Amino acid sequence: MVTISDIAKKLGITPSTVSRALSGSPRVKNSTREAVERMAEQLGYERNEAASSLRRGKINAVGIVVPRINRAFFSNVIGGAESVLDEHGYSVIICQSHEKIEDEVKALKMLRSNRVAGVLISHAIPSENGNHILENIDPNAVLVQFDRVFSDLPGPRIVSENYKGAYEGTRHLIENGYRRIGNIAGYLSSEAYVQRLQGYKQALLDMGMEVDEEIIFYDSIVRETGYQAGKLAIERGCDAVYSAGDYSALGVIDAVREAGLRIPDEFGIVGTANEQFTGLMTPSLSSMAQHPYEMGRRAAQAFLTSLKPGAHVGEVSVPMELIIRESSSRNHIGIL
Amino acid sequence: MVTISDIAKKLGITPSTVSRALSGSPRVKNSTREAVERMAEQLGYERNEAASSLRRGKINAVGIVVPRINRAFFSNVIGGAESVLDEHGYSVIICQSHEKIEDEVKALKMLRSNRVAGVLISHAIPSENGNHILENIDPNAVLVQFDRVFSDLPGPRIVSENYKGAYEGTRHLIENGYRRIGNIAGYLSSEAYVQRLQGYKQALLDMGMEVDEEIIFYDSIVRETGYQAGKLAIERGCDAVYSAGDYSALGVIDAVREAGLRIPDEFGIVGTANEQFTGLMTPSLSSMAQHPYEMGRRAAQAFLTSLKPGAHVGEVSVPMELIIRESSSRNHIGIL
DNA sequence: TTGTATGCGTTATCAC
DNA sequence: GTGATAACGCATACAA
Numbered sequence A, B: 001m002v003t004i005s006d007i008a009k010k011l012g013i014t015p016s017t018v019s020r021a022l023s024g025s026p027r028v029k030n031s032t033r034e035a036v037e038r039m040a041e042q043l044g045y046e047r048n049e050a051a052s053s054l055r056r057g058k059i060n061a062v063g064i065v066v067p068r069i070n071r072a073f074f075s076n077v078i079g080g081a082e083s084v085l086d087e088h089g090y091s092v093i094i095c096q097s098h099e100k101i102e103d104e105v106k107a108l109k110m111l112r113s114n115r116v117a118g119v120l121i122s123h124a125i126p127s128e129n130g131n132h133i134l135e136n137i138d139p140n141a142v143l144v145q146f147d148r149v150f151s152d153l154p155g156p157r158i159v160s161e162n163y164k165g166a167y168e169g170t171r172h173l174i175e176n177g178y179r180r181i182g183n184i185a186g187y188l189s190s191e192a193y194v195q196r197l198q199g200y201k202q203a204l205l206d207m208g209m210e211v212d213e214e215i216i217f218y219d220s221i222v223r224e225t226g227y228q229a230g231k232l233a234i235e236r237g238c239d240a241v242y243s244a245g246d247y248s249a250l251g252v253i254d255a256v257r258e259a260g261l262r263i264p265d266e267f268g269i270v271g272t273a274n275e276q277f278t279g280l281m282t283p284s285l286s287s288m289a290q291h292p293y294e295m296g297r298r299a300a301q302a303f304l305t306s307l308k309p310g311a312h313v314g315e316v317s318v319p320m321e322l323i324i325r326e327s328s329s330r331n332h333i334g335i336l
Numbered sequence C: 001t002t003g004t005a006t007g008c009g010t011t012a013t014c015a016c
Numbered sequence D: 001g002t003g004a005t006a007a008c009g010c011a012t013a014c015a016a
Helices: A004-011 A015-022 A030-043 A049-056 A072-087 A101-113 A131-136 A162-175 A191-206 A223-235 A246-258 A292-307 B004-011 B015-022 B030-043 B049-056 B072-087 B101-113 B131-136 B162-175 B191-206 B223-235 B246-258 B292-307
Strands: A059-066 A091-096 A116-121 A142-146 A157-160 A181-184 A240-243 A268-273 A286-289 A315-318 A321-323 B059-066 B091-096 B116-121 B142-146 B157-160 B181-184 B240-243 B268-273 B286-289 B315-318 B321-323
Touching: A004 A015, A004 A030, A015 A030, A049 A059, A049 B049, A059 A072, A059 A101, A072 A091, A072 A292, A072 B072, A072 B091, A091 A101, A091 B072, A101 A116, A101 A131, A116 A292, A142 A292, A157 A162, A157 A191, A157 A292, A162 A181, A162 A191, A162 A240, A162 A268, A162 A286, A162 A321, A181 A191, A181 A223, A181 A246, A223 A240, A223 A246, A240 A246, A246 A268, A292 A315, B004 B015, B004 B030, B015 B030, B049 B059, B059 B072, B059 B101, B072 B091, B072 B292, B091 B101, B101 B116, B101 B131, B116 B292, B142 B292, B157 B162, B157 B292, B162 B181, B162 B191, B162 B240, B162 B268, B162 B286, B162 B321, B181 B191, B181 B223, B181 B246, B223 B240, B223 B246, B240 B246, B246 B268, B292 B315
Parallel strands: A059 A091, A059 A116, A116 A142, A142 A157, A157 A315, A181 A240, A240 A268, A268 A286, B059 B091, B059 B116, B116 B142, B142 B157, B157 B315, B181 B240, B240 B268, B268 B286
Antiparallel strands: A091 B091, A286 A321, B286 B321
């Protein structure tokens, strides 16, 4: 392996100058810089990151901590973050919390042990606050939270526009002529779901409709609970459902089919998250898309910005987008 | 940050001993080791990975290079690898090639610059051989290939049992009474697809049926080409199709529906890869599952084994598994 | 603009 | 079984 000393010797200068030339210091003659760069290229020099990290006390890497990497949402966030960080010379170290606080702590310790420059994290479900994060994160690392965030932790927070998304999804149903719209709200322990519920309610109110707790279902957002909620919604006279998740929306479709109602003519459905399957099923499922890749990019950008002295990034909103598919599109039959 | 010197001072011994104690050297008294461990715990010591890496000339990390991290297959492989590596104290650095040789080379250089202990890679589509990998990988790193592999490269190769999988998928259709089974074979530039085609053919032969090139379709395995192939297959008298991909199987379903045929009574379909949507659609799609998570685990294990002097790992096969769903299950009507 | 000197924290080699 | 010493490759404070 070739080092800066090798380059220095070949050129009859000292390692310090080579180091300066290579790291773009202004205190070096242009001709020297060029000579150094040429020689580095020629010898196939590559900086030893470990040595550099040791000397500087931190590594050109950021850790990303997510519950599970093999979930589409998170792997897309990582992909987005990687695309930005890569451009700026940062490696990405990934860690999974498996939705366990214990593993989250372990990951933070490992990242601290590596002196990473930043930590991008979306916390595990059981967390009730960010104390364990504060206690275990490298105090010199920049903390960026995304999607699942605690507002009492310092640093940037990148979140979806949940309120606005749910609002638009609900309004879309109303505008398509549906008149009694249920809601699958999810557990309200997460801020995101609280906001979605509020968006749903406000849309109803703004469009002159009433909020009826009878047809709001608080439960996990998996297919089975969606199915149960769907049955009740139909029983209670709904002709549409806005669901805070796609899997629960899928369950609603099961229930609607079972009841022999036609989608979208007799029953409309909008889900949330725009999971891949929503576009592949028949009928395809309308959904409020989150943009995880973009969220990852913004998280990475927030990290980079935070590195600059004096810079401060607060909460960053990532727009959601209504993807209209078959399950809610009866406007073509002119009902409105 | 507390260092081994801090521990040494507190204990009135030297850093060398602390280092030995912490790294589990046998040449240290038990009582000393325990004292060191207690003190390390108490002071909240964590090894500086950069210093350790510099001294040892390599880092406790492996790089994983995949075309895209946000593809279910690859993110699951990464998840599996991470689960094993994490247990052994290795970090995972992820890199995406975006299916470009250029980015692959860039990733390998970055990993070499970091002196990673191993590289787990699934190569980009345009690669025709492994030369650019050999030229750019850290010669001291263990190379492990998975899924998309070049047999002329050294080191372990982890692959799916493509031949056997396709064989079983095809046999399953035959056993369910389908009598003219088409095949969507995919591009044969990849070894995996060649093997799947062979499995399909051999299954037909073994079950006393003929191979008819008229109903074998060589093309990309996306939904649209699946649809086109499906139309031709129906035209040419098929009552079933085995597809080397799930998306193309989805296209076949489109074609079958358009032709007004009932699934699975009048037409059977088996796909490959067991993408998430296959279990969520109606009718659900039977598919030959790959086990990416397991593949990742085995790749990581192969890396760990290869570290041991003298050890040699060659090709490792990961079983595929037939997931029988609605699109091929007419055995209950007793046609066979 | 360049050179000199030093140290980052760890581990390996040698001596005792 | 432990200690002393050196070195990994780089980046910086200081001197020139």
